[in-house]
Amino acid sequence: MAGYQKKYLPIFFCVAVALGIFIGSTLNYSSNPTNLLGGNAKKEKLNRLIDYIDYEYVDPINTDSIVEVTVNGILENLDPHSVYIPPSELQEVSESMKGDFVGIGISFYNFNDTIAVIQAIPGGPSEKAGIRGGDRIVAADDQSLTGADVLDDSITNQLKGQINTKVALKVKRPGVDGLLDFKVTRSVVPLKSVDASYMATDTLGYIKINRFAESTPEEFEKALLSLKRKGARQLVLDLRGNPGGYISAAEQIADQFLKEDQLILFTKNKTGKIENAYATDEGNFETGKLYVLINENSASASEIVAGAIQDNDRGVIVGRRSFGKGLVQREMQLGDGSAVRLTIARYYTPTGRSIQRPYDAGNKAYYEDYLSRYKNGEMQSADSIAVADSLRYVTPGGNVVYGGGGIIPDVFIPKDTNYEKEAITYALRAGYMSRFIFEIIEQRRPYFNSLSYEQFQEEVSISDAQMNDFVAYLNARNLKIRIRDYKADLKRYLKAVMAQQLFGNTIFEKLVNEEDPAIIKIKALSREE
Template sequence: MQSNTRKQIFMPFLFGLLVALGVFIGRNFFSAPGGKSNSLMIYPQANKLDALMNLIEEEYVDTVDRMAIEERIIPEILKDLDPHSVYIPAKDLNKVNEELQGNFGGIGVQFSMQNDTVMVIQVIQGGPSEKVGILPGDRIVAVDDSIIAGKGIATDDVMKKLRGEMGTDVKVGVLRRPNKDLIDFNITRGSIPLYSVDVSYMVNETTGYIKVDRFAQNTYQEFLTALAKLKANNCQQVIIDFRGNSGGLLDVAIRLCNEFLPAKDLIVYTEGKSQKRQNVHANGAGTCQDTKVVVLIDEFSASASEIFAGAIQDNDRGLVIGRRSFGKGLVQQQIPLPDGSALRLTVARYHTPSGRCIQKPYENGVDEYYEDIYNRLEHGEFYNADSISFDDDLKYTTKNGRTVYGGGGIMPDIFVPRDTSMITNYFVHLRMNGIMYRYALQYTDNNRQKLEQFTTAKAIKEYLDKQNLLADFLRFAKDKGVAFKQDEYNISKAQIDIELKAYIARNILDNEGFYPIFHEVDDVFQRAVEEASNMGS
């Protein structure tokens, strides 16, 4: 009895001593300085990233901005996925979406910086500036009573001043020749359309041409309007130019394709790890199923442009002319995040009707992925189709049994190399320094009244052909510091002449003036016209 009583007294004391020792050891050997508990020891986390961020936020020696760290970390994570999965910060989302939405809040002018002054090149029809009386040739020298002329202000900064929330007002001070006093205009910012169909016109009696710059929300309706204009002028075959078109909305490309394909023809299918195969077929309601079609592509045609070209090619519906396209066959889904930012995540690959995935490899990282264009150039691909090698394991057949290849871009049916026959160092210096563009602006400004009487590119060119344009331009170029080189000028003369006239015509008639003149030295376009004409015969 006595021993049991001693044990009963001693055991609680021993237990208490052990507890006290445990607390002492825990505080002195497993705690952070200052007596705080180690977060990793006491907080079970959902994942390592949360654990790491919590640890830094609570235990790091200095105060940190957690949000700023996350803004830097997220893009780094996405780099290990593919080149087209991207994070869009909240502050940039509206700007990024503008091109796809097709409008923004602005005053409705196209301008150029000339002699450190904003000169209005075009006034958008129906826009806020046209409504108050802004004219091409006007110089905007002040915005909201702040002088911007002669201040070395960047183009982006000018745009920031002129753009803004729709419905807000901006005051601009305009200098209009021959007046010497400023004219003040109060402009209410409005929705400004961003057109994605650059131009449409009849090349000859039966061949039409449409240039599509991007695939945005308004592209389909613009395209139908362009087609209707051409058909009203007896268009029987159409050239659709996707050169330089980097893509956009997948559904818009599908709707454009649908205009040319008969019912049940496969347009495209998409498939991913978490995305079951989805086939998209033509519905037979297209308005151009009997219209012959030629598609132009180049090394900068990507994504939706490649869907269209691949569908036309694989269904043997028309000809694809130009050079091998970029090779972007990944489908992105834009996912909004709680703070107003967004994630564009690759969720599937798209395949042409024959089964080709035109996505080029990206396993070696983003830098090498985008350097592929330069590698193609150095390898000679832009100048010689024979320099392109194809993998027999990626061989496919079109609807009529022709062989096509996957593995990176759409290879055209007819290859047209880059034309460098008129390119010299003298010409490159003129272009790199913007000399031709600057001369065209000055010439237009000095001769606007004469030029504005003409309503077609053809009429403007006929007028300019009678002027002593080149001699005047050479003096201008020399004054701007570009030394004259007779031998090189003789080689580049025709190219310089056409580009000058095209730029001047654009200053008067926008793209309706530019392209019909510039196409005279465009080999890909000329070959397309030849092939389209043969289709019609």
């Protein structure tokens, strides 16, 4: 799994890292599990040190924190993608990868010390009960959810619960006197991994996947079949910014495009055992023209899909060189509510290439490789991408591909690194744009909630005054920017975020993509077919 951030506790950091280095250097991977985990000297040495600290150290110490830092120190010396997940985070991580949770189904802000509903998730229990954007949830089961002292965790705990249990909500709706009462039955709420699917042209469909969760293959197939019914004979699969996820989900997505018995990938563990994954005869898009969009933040399972498509000469890879993660992790429970994701194998694309970037210089250098891509110019030019002739491979169709650090696209799209454009993107990712737009909608909530999408497109535009207000909003939050050359881009993003809050992610992606250089290029390529 890529993109998971490690958290290090400051207490005894130096001691813990030293322990981690010592233990990491003495792990013998040729030993059997009994020798590794049994009553050997190395394990006893670590246990004895922790006991000494627990019973003899001059100040009271939480030895649980020492253990966690030690675990992180050990993993730090293995590879960048073996990570520890503490008990406090495991449930959230598991829900994200499973693709659902049990709750009432809303997205919300803690706005002015009140839960303000951004949107009731379509098809979820809150939408079915009648809750809508702009509602304020002031109490759940007679427990107040307002005030500065109410923490996000307590809010979440009140709204989540066991499946089929009911929660009584008191809601303040703008423009309505008094409080409204709702009884919402908690149910399984999907965490969508397919962000958007729509027809980009009369024959070109578009699907964006944000991660590879358990639910992704089913979500994707549903979206794909819907687009085919609408006339899609060509498809854009957008994996930009997708950090990866389950290999099995990536295999099932690749299987949709490849013919039976075509190799998707193979893995190799420390003993040299090789396991191959082949496509089945169940693909729903084995012949239509395919374009796969990737960038420097497409990793892991995203690279598996892109590599399988490229190595089988099945489609066109468009964008920039991907992240370069070719390691396989397995999640293992540690018995106290925590878990470790441990690297257990490497994977290889069908031509036999590993796309894992070197990590022998340490984790810091590994993750700072992103900055070096700016410096060496490869964000602007494909000619600046360093390749090694020793890692040269040839596909069955005669196309040359390279291993050693990500998937290199067939069609390169440079990154716009202008400061204004980068600032707009950052403001979007950091949530500033979403909060600002929420406040604009709140000023005329009844009007905005009454709009159809067609009415929204015709009647709503972002004015110069609103654009300038947003710049001032950012400046007041210490993000100092000026917008001179990218005013149209900023207005388009602000309107797209407004559409997202009113109508969902698909409309957001559709509006943002209207001027996207990669989508424009793909549309041009699709017309040449």
